[in-house]
Each structure stands twice: as structure tokens, then as C-alpha cells.
Amino acid sequence: MHPEALSDFTQLVQRHVDQWYRVALRIVLDHSSAQDCVQDASIKMWSNWSSFRGDAQRSTWAYRFVVNEALSAKRRSRPLATTDPAELAAVPDSPYFEADAMLNALYAAVAQLPEQQRLVFQFRYFDELPYADIAQILGTSQGGLKANYHHAVAKIKKTMVGLNLDLHSES
Amino acid sequence: MSLNNAAPKRRDGIYVPANFASELAERATRAGVAASHRRVRMRRLTWTATAIAAVFAGVVLNLNPQIVPAVAPAPELTVDEAWSALEQGDVTLTDDELLELAELHGITTL
Numbered sequence: 001m002h003p004e005a006l007s008d009f010t011q012l013v014q015r016h017v018d019q020w021y022r023v024a025l026r027i028v029l030d031h032s033s034a035q036d037c038v039q040d041a042s043i044k045m046w047s048n049w050s051s052f053r054g055d056a057q058r059s060t061w062a063y064r065f066v067v068n069e070a071l072s073a074k075r076r077s078r079p080l081a082t083t084d085p086a087e088l089a090a091v092p093d094s095p096y097f098e099a100d101a102m103l104n105a106l107y108a109a110v111a112q113l114p115e116q117q118r119l120v121f122q123f124r125y126f127d128e129l130p131y132a133d134i135a136q137i138l139g140t141s142q143g144g145l146k147a148n149y150h151h152a153v154a155k156i157k158k159t160m161v162g163l164n165l166d167l168h169s170e171s
Numbered sequence: 172m173s174l175n176n177a178a179p180k181r182r183d184g185i186y187v188p189a190n191f192a193s194e195l196a197e198r199a200t201r202a203g204v205a206a207s208h209r210r211v212r213m214r215r216l217t218w219t220a221t222a223i224a225a226v227f228a229g230v231v232l233n234l235n236p237q238i239v240p241a242v243a244p245a246p247e248l249t250v251d252e253a254w255s256a257l258e259q260g261d262v263t264l265t266d267d268e269l270l271e272l273a274e275l276h277g278i279t280t281l
Contacts, residue, residue: 017196018195021187035195035198096186126182
């Protein structure tokens with residue numbers, strides 16, 4: 001592989017690794033699994049580095065690997081009846097996670113959502129990513145994403161009624 | 172991508188310290204590159220093993236050609252046997268083929 005490519009890859013990892021960890025942690029809810037996901041995603045990114053077609057930003061392209069890796073890890077590890085307290089509470093189990101009662105309640109509400117709605121909500125509300133980027137990360141249309149986000153916000157509001165959480169709603 | 176990397180703590184309650192991020196980045200980069208080297212090495216090993224196996228098989232067959240199953244030789248017929256078969260009606264020939272066969276073996280009377 002070209003040394004320039006290696007330098008670009010290293011820079012990409014350094015610039016985005018904290019965000020990748022954050023995304024993976026919110027999906028797998030476990031500190032060490034999230035790190036494994038980032039590592040495994042990096043392996044796949046580098047092995048597919050030359051197949052990048054440039055139809056999206058490199059960073060968006062990289063996100064797909066992290067999301068896919070985290071979703072696969074979650075599916076693989078999901079027990080029939082979980083006893084993991086973090087998973088039961090649906091909040092990340094990490095030394096770098098800190099939440100008040102409101103945020104814990106939000107995580108619990110988000111956990112009730114179908115996978116696609118959950119991902120869209122997290123990218124939009126937590127990361128404030130534009131729909132165009134989310135569409136490329138998840139490989140779906142922006143229209144579908146907006147509908148999913150709208151449904152997600154409505155469901156979360158319903159779940160959290162009375163907790164007075166300020167969610168920005170958009171169509 | 173518009174990610175606000177400056178904020179130490181996000182709406183999701185996750186705070187990633189700089190030292191953890193740089194350590195994770197280093198591990199991730201190393202893992203990616205190491206896996207790629209492993210793949211190249213595996214590919215090289217596979218090709219080498221295949222080439223060695225092919226050369227070995229070639230040498231063995233060359234030294235001991237009996238290993239190759241012999242092709243059964245075509246049955247040889249004497250002129251008499253062929254003629255008997257023709258006379259008994261086991262073989263059907265056209266007039267031209269019959270004349271050609273007779274001419275080939277110096278047969279003047281049919």
C-alpha cells in the first residue's frame with residue numbers, strides 16, 4: 001500500500017476515533033466491546049482503503065464500518081435473557097459515560113425504538129449530523145430518515161412525558 | 172462531516188479523554204496495518220505452497236510415469252479378422268468404402 005495512503009488512514013483514525021468509540025458504545029453499550037468494534041472496523045477500513053470510490057467523504061465512509069461492526073457485535077452478543085445491568089438499563093457501561101436521571105431516561109426510551117429509528121435519532125440528536133451524512137452512513141434515503149426521526153421523537157416524547165426533556169423536533 | 176469535536180462532553184453523556192482517544196487510535200491503526208500485512212503474508216504463503224505442490228507433482232510424475240493411469244491401447248485387428256467381421260455382417264460399409272478397403276489390401280474379387 002502507498003505510504004501516502006497509510007498517512008491518510010492514520011490521520012483519519014486519529015481525527016475520528018473518539019467519535020467512532022462514542023457511536024460504537026451507544027450501540028453495544030459496553031466499553032471493551034466498543035473498543036473492539038473500533039479496532040475491527042479499522043482493520044476493515046484499511047483493507048478496503050483502495051476500494052473507496054469517493055462518492056462520499058472518507059469520514060462518512062469510515063462511519064459505515066463502525067456502525068456495521070457495532071451492529072454485528074450487538075447481534076452476536078445478544079443473550080436470550082440478558083442479566084447485564086447496563087443492558088437492562090440500556091445505558092452505556094463505560095468509565096467515560098456520565099448521565100443524570102433525565103439522560104438515563106432518554107437512553108431507556110431510545111432503547112425501546114426499532115434499530116433504524118434508534119440509529120437515526122442518535123446520529124441526529126446526539127451527534128447533530130446532517131441528514132445527508134446519516135443517509136450515507138446508513139445507506140438509506142434522506143426522506144426515510146426524516147420520517148424515522150420524526151417517529152422516533154414522537155415515541156420518545158410519549159415515553160418521557162412528564163419528564164420535561166427538551167428534544168428538538170423537526171420534520 | 173460537521174462534528175463538534177471541541178465539546179468535551181456531548182448530549183449523549185460520553186466524555187472521551189484525549190489520552191484514551193490517542194491510545195485507541197494507535198491500537199486501531201496498528202491493528203489495521205498488521206491485519207493487512209498478515210493477509211499479504213498469507214497470500215504469499217498460499218501461492219508459494221501451491222507452486223511448490225505443483226512442482227513436486229510434476230517431478231514425481233516425471234520420475235514415475237506409471238502413476239499416471241495408462242490409456243487403454245486401441246485394439247489391433249488383422250486383415251483377416253476385419254474381413255471376417257465384414258463377411259459376417261458385423262460391419263456395414265458403403266460401396267466406396269468397400270472398394271477402398273479391397274484396393275488397400277489387394278483384394279480383387281468380392
